[in-house]
Amino acid sequence: MGKLSSVFSMRHFLVLSFALNVCLISRVVYEGENWREEEQSRALMADASQKSAHVSRSSPTPPSPSTVTSPEIKDDGERVINLDHGDPTMYERFWQQLGDITTIVISGWQFTSYFSDAKNLCWFLEPDFSKQIIRLHKIVGNAATDNYHIVVGTGSTQLFQAALFALSPPDASEPMSVVSAAPFYSSYPSVTDFLKSGLYKWAGDAYNFNKDGPYIELVTSPNNPDGSIRQPVVNRSGGILVHDFAYFWPQYTPISSPADHDLMLFTLSKATGHAGMRLGWALVKDKEVAEKMTKFIELNTIGVSKDSQQRAAKVLQVISDSYEHVGNPKKGSPFFHFSHSLMEERWNALRSAVKQSGLFSLPDFPSGFCNFLGQPFRSQPAFAWLKCVGGIEDCGKFLNKHKILTRSGKHFGVSPEYVRVSMLDRDDSFSLFIKRLSSLHLSQSKDHEEESL
Secondary structure: HHHHHHHHHHHHHHHHHHHHHHHHHHHHHHHHHHHHHHHHHHHHHHHHHHHHHHHHOOOOOOOOOHHHHHHOOOOOOOOOOEEOOOHHHHHHHHHHHHOOOOOOOOOOOOOOOOOOOOOOOOOOOOOOEEEEEHHHHHHHOOEEEOOOEEEEEEEHHHHHHHHHHHHOOOOOOOEEEEEEOOOOHHHHHHHOOOOOOOOEEEEHHHHOOOOOOOEEEEEEOOOOOOOOOOOOOOOOOOOOEEEEEEOOOOOOOOOOOOOOEEEEEEEEHHHHHHHHOOOOEEEEHHHHHHHHHHHHHHHHHHHOOOHHHHHHHHHHHHHHHHHOOOOOOOOOOOOHHHHHHHHEEEEEEHHHHHHOOOOEEEOOOOOOEEEEEEEEEOOOEEEEEEEEOOOOOOOOHHHHOOOOOOHHHHHOOOOEEEEEEEEOOOHHHHHHHHHHHHHOHHHHHHHHHHHHO
């Protein structure tokens, strides 16, 4: 009886094993094509990330125009160039060259308390960071700070969510509509609706918004992704404006006068290149709005890292000192002059590559006088808004075929003929991108079109 039971169990096990294998094979066959596409995309991203991380540990290259246009760069077409994200690693070279001038030492006993200044409206804002924010804005002249409350956040994304919370009535019969003019920042829709809040809801392109009642309009200027200088679009009663000034700095656009809107968002990542510190700040006129934003961050993360704020304060201090000639700064161009020159160089190289290729177009930007730099120049945004021509309907797919990763226009509320390209990657990646882009011609476009049929 025991032998029969053992044989019976083994047979059942073999039948079950066979059935499971048949199901697995069927699923692989059914989903094989989609799986291959997803794995290919993941592999490209992983390869680009691995090589990018390797580059970050290498020695910095001295500033030189040849970092963008060097003819010595060889391209076998196999390296993945990932320009999808706005990771500001371009700035590493500048800060590496300064050595330990921005180094700070934090002892183990420091910052054990949640509180930075219990008497301040934003009680987790480090006083020195607040001081350096005000100082830098006054030097650059890009934002008014008198009679404003400063609210610090873990990047401007948290501050954006805090602003939506603070500006939406808690007892409204329906969620507050949130809009932005297309092409809008690709994360606005997902961040707005991520928490599925009953207070506010993404309502799409401001140009198409015709709903009655109150609304929040997000005005990003210079705009991400196309670099245009933006003004409100809806302009109706009941509207509340949030101005995202992540890129309102002199390396990207001429600074003609201080911005003085009711609620303005800034981020360290695009101002100085320190994305890893995860810090942003809001300048808020209305005290009640600032208090509500502070409450949101209190409930969300119980404040913001003091260590990051101390590091950021030191970075901002070094920038400001170089313009006020405090102490004995290192030789070389001050930060904004260095970064402005590098952005100008990169945009000139990109326009040359686009002209040489003939498959792409770029926006034209008007020239304006920058009071801070004391010279006129055209905007040179942190992102290039590239459009494919020559019959290419999906620009992102076409560039992906050539192992250039970008972000499709469909994520910004417009046609996939457009892509957003980061201008902030390291020198070697950007130089390789310029070389590869300039080599793409009409023949590759026709090949891509035939493959798509």
